[in-house]
Amino acid sequence: MKKIIARGAILSVLLTGIGISCKDQFLDVAPTGQLTVSNLNSLNGLEGLLIGAYAQLNGRGYSQTASSTNWVYGSIRGGEANKGSNPGDFNAITPFQRYEVLPNNGELNARWNNMYEGISRANAVLRAIANASSDVTAAAKQRISGEARFLRGHYYFELKRTFNMVPYVDETVDYGTGIEKVPNNVDIWPKIEADFRYAFDNLPEVQTAVGRVNKWAAGAYLGKVFLYQQKFTEAKNIFDQVIANGKTSNGTKYALVTNYASLFTGENEVNSEIVFVTSNVANAGSSDAASGDLNLNWPYNTGPAGPVGCCGFFQPSFDFANSFRTNANGLPIDQAQANGAYDRPENELKTDMGLASSEPFTPDTRPVDPRLDHTVGRRGIPYLDWVIFPGQDWIRDQPFGGPYQNKKYVYTKAGESRLADVSNWTKGWTGINVNLIRYADVLLMAAETEIEAGSLTKALEYVNMVRARAANPINFVKLPNGQNAANYVINPYPASAFATKEAAREAVRFERKLELGTEGHRYFDLLRWGLAAPVLNAYLAYESKKLPGGFAGAQFSPNQDEYLPIPQTQIDIQGANVLKQNPGY
Template identity: 60%
Template sequence: MKKLIIKGTMVTAMMVMITFACKDKFLEVPATGQLSSAQLTSKAGLDGLLIGAYSQLNARGFSQSASSFNWVRGSVSGGEANKGSNSGDFNALTPYETYQLLPSSGEVNAKWNAMYEGIARCNSVLRALGGAGADVTAAAKTQLQAEARFLRGHYYFELKRNFNMVPFIDETVDYGAGIEKVTNATDIWPKIEDDFKFAQTSLPETQGAVGRANKWAAAAYLAKVYMYEKKFAEAKALYDQIIPNGVTSNGLKYALLASYSDNFNAAKDNGSESVFAIQAAANAGSSDNANPELVLNFPYNTGSNGPAGCCGFFAPSFDLANSFRVNANGLPLVDGSYNSAANALKNDQGIASSAAFTLDTGPVDPRLDWSVGRRGIQYLDWQPHPGLDWIRDQSFAGPYSPKKFVFYKAQDKVLTDGSSWTDGYSAINYNIIRFADVLLMAAEAEAEVGTLANALKYVNMIRTRAANPAGFVQQGGKAAANYVISNYASFADKTAAQNAIRFERKLELSGEGHRFYDLVRWGVAEPVLNAFLAYESKLLPTAYSGGKFTAGKDEYQPIPQTQIDYQGKDVLKQNPGY
């Protein structure tokens, strides 16, 4: 059983005095279900407020597109997957794959509101600390402040990379009451840095409960911020500390797990690769304590021989599946030739499950079959993927099913929540930052400052783990496909290193919500995504109809029109192009 932070409802500080006249006496009756300020400023009360700030990481009560997972914006907009399902179901997500978002979108507004809700909860902790009770030691007060600022840094980081120019509201601003209006005219990167720096220097190296941020998580997040700001030397200095010395919140030395797939197995959560994760727990009082943001992302119509049975969303793209093709030496086709007729994976698009189908026998990276559910390959411990029978509408979603963050048959009703309409509420954590991500960002920083040998070392660490035969998908007592993978011998120059590292991020972190943001921060979103659209739209013309990425506009979502209408055009300026 995990010892972790169970997600809970935000405790709202409110003092209500009810007086009741009875002859000459007055009776004070505390409001039912509400806490006094003394209760909220105790150690337990403050910790409850902080847990409320943690609980917003999965954007419970908002939308699947609002979560810190970012499977919609990070992966669908990044070309790793399409919305999936069919054209009519939850079609508010379709504009994310065609870059046709509008300021009036409810999904855009949900992301904005969910992140500011998280910030409001962090600010509530920081305000309450000003009146901390006698049972709150100075050390405890500093730690609570540091965790709240770490989380606030995360929520602002999410806002910054999704909307760019956003208002920064701290605990001194009475923003919720509408007394003060804060413009989005000032870049908030320095404020985000400040929150993570404070957290890094003030948090302990380990915590009493997994899931709580520690100093190493704060250092990794600060380094990630530096990567977005292109402060590569500063990021490298942090990676030089984190990689040899960093530990998880529960004290495990950072290290790659032996098997790649262990990162997506609820039974192996909070292992040595988990730097900071959204904690999920099944059968803990509410299905929202699991991972509600992923509840749609399972093969369709699976019955008792497959997981969840709904709803066919988050279908891996043709481009992503093809990306796992390797050459005879086991190296990826970084030049982009993986989509050519000679290299594209053989798939069962348009072929009935009852019809014959011959599997692709060409060489592929073994991470393919942990990342993409494809016909004829064992789907965890359920059965070989049957193809069309598990796809709601191939003409819209393509032939593939999501496979990461899917629970095992042996875990059904144990590590999934059986209290709701679907078993899709599972206890699989989502790692906002995992150690493989740290290593690849470190490799990138090393390449940018010119130390190619270190960049090579970090990339090959990732590839060596992927090459472990014990971690291959097995079928019939042997590897399920022709898995071939090898390390890079060298990087000829900085450009070669950059290309290899960027492609490795695509393979290693596929479907984990990073891709779109990576393309934007590298400055290559327009050519890469328009090339993706040109390829994918030929195979799925309905899904990608009208799709076009416009440079200078589509890097960021529009500021929600609802927020502009509420605050005023003089307070919130719309992003360019909307």
């Protein structure tokens, strides 16, 4: 799958295997650059169209913010990180962290266009497969249509949770007849659900290539769609099946990998935790094959992706880093942060804010969850296998972005030669695959459904499976002398922590923040829990004291900011009588 995607543009894939005849009809030349229906309806043609639909997962051809990794839409808007860098660089992102996005923001239009491009490509597969040529077996039709509908469901899911009411176009719409003006007046949850149900019922249990979705990826996603609609019983039933039977692309049963860091560095790309993943490759002749959507999110100056001075974006927030503090029993020091109790000195990590790298600094010696140092780059702690993180020397503008730097999906120094793409201006393009759904996410979603429609005991079991992996000493970051880099203390929850639904909800929600931090889930979780306004306004009040340049005066407005505005460009194209703007914009 990676090798196919690495060929670049979809056209080059579609042309593969198309022969040229040397008969006397050679003078009957088809128009240059056009593909015939027979080309597209062959097995090679259908596979090429399908690869094109997969390719949009990374937002290729649009913006770094447009992709399915959701570092802006899920993590920055969820309070896990800020834009970072400095105030002037890519300042179209700053309104996202301040909840001040206007309909004319170009990043909104890039997001919209990318998702509908993916939908268009999935529809093209389904349209072509209806008249498939004789080399396409019934099994191939079933598999390809299942993958296409999975991808279409995914792109519509992203549009739904970003903009809420969006137009729905499927393969039955003839784009050449001017019917492309479709209103956004129908809730599309049933359509999304139907696509994932079809994929679950028709995809094989095992695919032969990493990156191709299978039955169990479809089941996990279907359960997620149920969860977003608060259909807890339906979600529990499907998660039960995925947990009991789910398999990865190589036939391995889903399981948590032992080494947490290996999920994000590219050293262990084929593993038992992959459910749904983007597929990337470095140095394939074009950076289009690499993961360009995360290419800004690297330490500034001489660190990885240097020495060109790139880029320092996506800096973890003070609140997010504080969340990893634990008590002497190895439990979160303040679960109530999930409901907005952020401003407590006993929760704050010691930082080097305001200190030059040449000035002495000793990291916090109080207990912390070890996942902190696989997620947040901080002064005095090894940054993967590069160096001890030097603090301000690797931060572009500390007063604007703070003292921390992103750590997930950064290649190791040992893996640089394989994973850093050097075909563009920065080595931030990489061959690291990015997990969109992984097994820990499935377990924690399943825990939510057990709380609401099943068993608190089972929910406790799932959460403690995730915590037990984090507690494995292999996940304790080490200093060069072999000692632990910090005071890592983490333990399973006791049964008393799940004695009531309310307490269990708090624990699961906070565990998602810790386990899945900076992976693009947080904002959407807060939204579906109905906690976006109280949690994010508490976050803004706290963070503005630390970084007034980026947060002073920012506020989340209920009944407006839950969803982003429909891009004004799209309303101008379609007409205000076709596309209705979201409330408050």
